[in-house]
Amino acid sequence: MSFDGLFTRAMSLELKELLLGGRINKVQQPFTNEIILSVRANGKNQKLLLSAHPSYARVQITEESYENPKEPPMFCMLLRKHLEGYFIEDIYQIDNERIIVFEIRGRNEIGDTSYKKLMIEIMGRHSNIILVDRDKNTILDSIKHISYAVNSHRAILPGYEYKAPPKQEKQDPYTATEEDVLRAIDFNSGKLDKQLVQQFAGFSPLIAKEIFHHAGLANRDTLPKAFLAVMDPIKKGSYAPSIMDTPDKEYFYFLPIEHVKGNVKPFPTLSKMLDRYYFGKAERDRVKQQSNDLERFIVNERDKNSKKIKKLERSLMEAENAEEYQLLGELLTANLYAVKKGMAEVEVINYYDEDSKMVKIPLNPRLSPSENAQKYFTKYQKAKKSIDIIKEQIQLAEQEYEYFETLYQQILAASPKDIQEIREELVEEGYLRERQKKQTKKSQNVKPVLDYYLSDDQTEIIVGKNNKQNDYLTNRVAARDEIWLHTKDIPGSHVVIRSKEPSEETILQAAKLAAYFSKARQSSSVPVDYTLVRHVKKPSGAKPGFVIYDNQQTVYVTPDEETVIRLKEKRNNTAV
Numbered sequence: 001m002s003f004d005g006l007f008t009r010a011m012s013l014e015l016k017e018l019l020l021g022g023r024i025n026k027v028q029q030p031f032t033n034e035i036i037l038s039v040r041a042n043g044k045n046q047k048l049l050l051s052a053h054p055s056y057a058r059v060q061i062t063e064e065s066y067e068n069p070k071e072p073p074m075f076c077m078l079l080r081k082h083l084e085g086y087f088i089e090d091i092y093q094i095d096n097e098r099i100i101v102f103e104i105r106g107r108n109e110i111g112d113t114s115y116k117k118l119m120i121e122i123m124g125r126h127s128n129i130i131l132v133d134r135d136k137n138t139i140l141d142s143i144k145h146i147s148y149a150v151n152s153h154r155a156i157l158p159g160y161e162y163k164a165p166p167k168q169e170k171q172d173p174y175t176a177t178e179e180d181v182l183r184a185i186d187f188n189s190g191k192l193d194k195q196l197v198q199q200f201a202g203f204s205p206l207i208a209k210e211i212f213h214h215a216g217l218a219n220r221d222t223l224p225k226a227f228l229a230v231m232d233p234i235k236k237g238s239y240a241p242s243i244m245d246t247p248d249k250e251y252f253y254f255l256p257i258e259h260v261k262g263n264v265k266p267f268p269t270l271s272k273m274l275d276r277y278y279f280g281k282a283e284r285d286r287v288k289q290q291s292n293d294l295e296r297f298i299v300n301e302r303d304k305n306s307k308k309i310k311k312l313e314r315s316l317m318e319a320e321n322a323e324e325y326q327l328l329g330e331l332l333t334a335n336l337y338a339v340k341k342g343m344a345e346v347e348v349i350n351y352y353d354e355d356s357k358m359v360k361i362p363l364n365p366r367l368s369p370s371e372n373a374q375k376y377f378t379k380y381q382k383a384k385k386s387i388d389i390i391k392e393q394i395q396l397a398e399q400e401y402e403y404f405e406t407l408y409q410q411i412l413a414a415s416p417k418d419i420q421e422i423r424e425e426l427v428e429e430g431y432l433r434e435r436q437k438k439q440t441k442k443s444q445n446v447k448p449v450l451d452y453y454l455s456d457d458q459t460e461i462i463v464g465k466n467n468k469q470n471d472y473l474t475n476r477v478a479a480r481d482e483i484w485l486h487t488k489d490i491p492g493s494h495v496v497i498r499s500k501e502p503s504e505e506t507i508l509q510a511a512k513l514a515a516y517f518s519k520a521r522q523s524s525s526v527p528v529d530y531t532l533v534r535h536v537k538k539p540s541g542a543k544p545g546f547v548i549y550d551n552q553q554t555v556y557v558t559p560d561e562e563t564v565i566r567l568k569e570k571r572n573n574t575a576v
Contacts, residue, residue: 002252003058003122005096005202006173007270010239010254011059012100014270016091018046018061024083024104029076030066031286033057033143035129039088050120050129052143056282057127059100059120061271063572064279067417078141082116082131094164096172096202098122103134116140121165132162170201174235178224185223192218196227206257213259241273242266252277279565283415291419295411297432302404308397316390322383327352328361329376332369339369403543406491409519410466413493417449421468425544448472453513453567454574455506460498461567463513467545470494471538474547480534483507485514486547488527488554492518494545496533508557509567516559524558 022041029035037048049062072080086106093100102118115134121127129143139160146156154163171180184199185192196208207230212218215226233239233255244251246262252273256264267273288295327350332339335348342365350359363372410422426432450473451463462477464470474494478484483497485507495514497506511528520526531552538547 002204002206003098004204004207005093005098006204006207006234007254008098008100008122009093009096009202010234010237011270012091012093013237015048015059015061015100018042019048019088019091022046022088024086024088027076027079027083028066028068029073029079030068032073033127034066034282035076035079035143036062036066037083041088050118051282052120052127052129053282053285054125054127055285056278057122057124058274058278059122060274061269062275063272063569064275065572075141075143079131082114082140083118086114086116095167096170096174097165097168099164117162119162123165128156130156130162137162168201171199173200173202173227173231176200176227176231178228181224181227182220187220192223206251206253209259210257239270240266241268241270243273243277250277276565279561286416287411287414287419290416291411291414291422294419294423294426295408297426298404298407298411301431302401302408305397305401305404309394309401312390312394312397316387316394319383319387319390322380322387325376325380325383328359329373329380331359332361332373332376336369336373339363339372341365341368399543402491403546405519406467406545409491410493413465413517413521415465418466418469421448422466425467429544450477451568452571453564454571455497455502455509455567456570457503457506458574459502459506460571461506461510461513462496462498463517464494465517467543470545474533474536475538478533480532482533483510483530484533484536484549485510485528485530486549487514487518487520488529490518490520490526492520494547508555509563511555511557512559512563513567515557516561516564518559521559525556526559527554527556529554 019039019041022039024037025040025045026038027035028038031053033052033054035050037050039046039048047062047064049058049060049064051058083104083106086104088102089105090103091100092103098121100120100122102120104116104118106114106116108114117132117134119128119130119132121130127144128146131140131142132138133140139156139158139162141158142156144156146154148155153166154160171184176184185195189195193205193208193212196211197203197205211223211226211230214230215222218226239254240256241254242252242256243265244253244257244260244262245265246260251257251260251262254270256266265276267276331348331350332346334351335346338348339346343363344365345360345362347358347360349356364375367375407422407426410418414422423432427434448464448466448469450469451465453461453463455461462473464473470493473496474484478496479498481500483499483502485495485497486492492514495510495517497510499506502510507530511530514528515521515523515526518526529549529552531549535551536547536549
């Protein structure tokens with residue numbers, strides 16, 4: 001657990017420095033468990049993200065953009081009533097716990113001064129955002145309602161008194177001395193890192209293992225010294241936000257963790273670090289929830305066509321043996337005198353073979369000799385006629401397989417807004433029934449929303465992340481003399497550089513985007529073709545997103561998320 005009590009304290013101090021005295025101008029609730037407060041503080045507009053997501057709960061300043069629902073949820077409406085126009089008077093942590101409190105002051109609808117507390121409890125699946133009337137200590141509402149039937153200690157419901165979670169009787173690590181550490185730890189019981197978590201408030205296994213690592217051979221002499229050595233920069237506020245990237249997992253913390261062996265990426269603030277760490281994670285989780293049925297359908301269709309191709313290929317191999325059926329029929333006709341009804345097989349000389357080898361011919365015992373011969377001639381004629389039909393069916397099945405494989409890759413890289421467009425496409429192509437006719441008709445007039453990036457030399461790059469966006473980008477948005485990119489023979493996004501003569505650096509960065517938003521995201525040295533948009537054509541009757549192109553050149557790039565994030569941030573920071 002990276003967002004532990006110590007991290008919560010560091011975050012509360014960062015937020016206090018940035019937001020204290022700020023005015024809450026806008027409240028939004030883009031998703032079920034997340035609130036965005038737009039705060040004007042210290043002459044700057046800040047977006048404060050409050051998340052009670054069961055897996056990604058956190059509090060931070062964010063630079064990410066979020067789309068809001070057309071109809072705001074009830075909790076959002078209540079927060080707007082009680083918070084918009086109010087000022088943040090204080091921000092603090094409660095007792096080294098993962099709870100941050102925002103003290104807020106403003107005037108209510110009749111002009112009287114009103115005080116509120118916005119409590120953010122970061123506790124995994126029990127995380128919550130609670131608005132409390134400060135003077136009465138009563139709950140006005142919360143993003144999650146909890147009854148006494150669920151939690152015997154307290155209820156989180158409107159009108160109830162607010163109670164903090166039960167206090168854990170642990171020592172304060174900020175005031176602990178070497179003697180306190182010695183008294184707290186039983187060196188004979190082992191599992192010293194777990195004992196540190198049990199004994200000191202705000203400790204997670206991550207920081208406990210770091211102390212244990214610093215101690216080397218942990219004993220009564222080394223462990224207390226390591227404890228104070230690790231806590232010293234924390235007490236002084238000497239934070240160095242870092243993401244530790246290992247082959248198996250990423251970790252984040254407000255200082256580098258030495259026992260985690262991996263690439264260390266430093267960040268100027270905790271919030272910037274969290275934006276990077278959670279980039280796409282919560283979104284992919286939401287996409288998975290929204291698209292479970294869609295993904296299952298696409299995977300089933302893809303796999304069904306894969307099986308169909310294998311079956312057709314077996315049929316084609318049999319059909320291509322047509323000449324053998326003809327040979328057996330002719331040999332059987334020439335040796336009818338040697339065959340009697342009821343025989344399961346007959347061995348005859350192959351007159352067409354230079355060495356006159358013997359050939360065994362399987363027979364149907366229930367048929368006469370001439371009927372058996374005729375059966376082979378019939379199989380020959382049928383196989384000969386079926387070859388062209390089977391080849392055509394294989395080609396169609398391969399196209400279907402590629403289509404659904406492309407859709408599958410698009411779902412893996414999709415944002416919530418992209419999922420609806422993929423669903424609409426499947427309805428339009430006749431694969432799915434439309435859920436609501438009015439909604440589908442209305443959405444047909446809505447232009448697909450494309451993804452925009454900015455290269456290091458300030459050239460705009462546009463990415464389509466599904467077939468609707470790809471068609472719209474390539475056929476409607478892009479100019480004929482601009483540069484178009486796509487991974488070579490690999491399902492992926494259409495990418496357009498908005499320049500007739502882009503620099504080599506911009507082409508490589510656009511190619512990295514094309515590789516990242518493709519099936520080859522996890523690969524290295526990915527081939528990416530690029531050509532002028534004028535050389536890209538959509539064949540008549542082709543499926544959405546399918547094009548052919550020529551006059552291309554190819555570059556090889558290795559996709560990396562850092563480039564994607566950086567180019568996205570450059571575009572967001574320059575957008576008007």
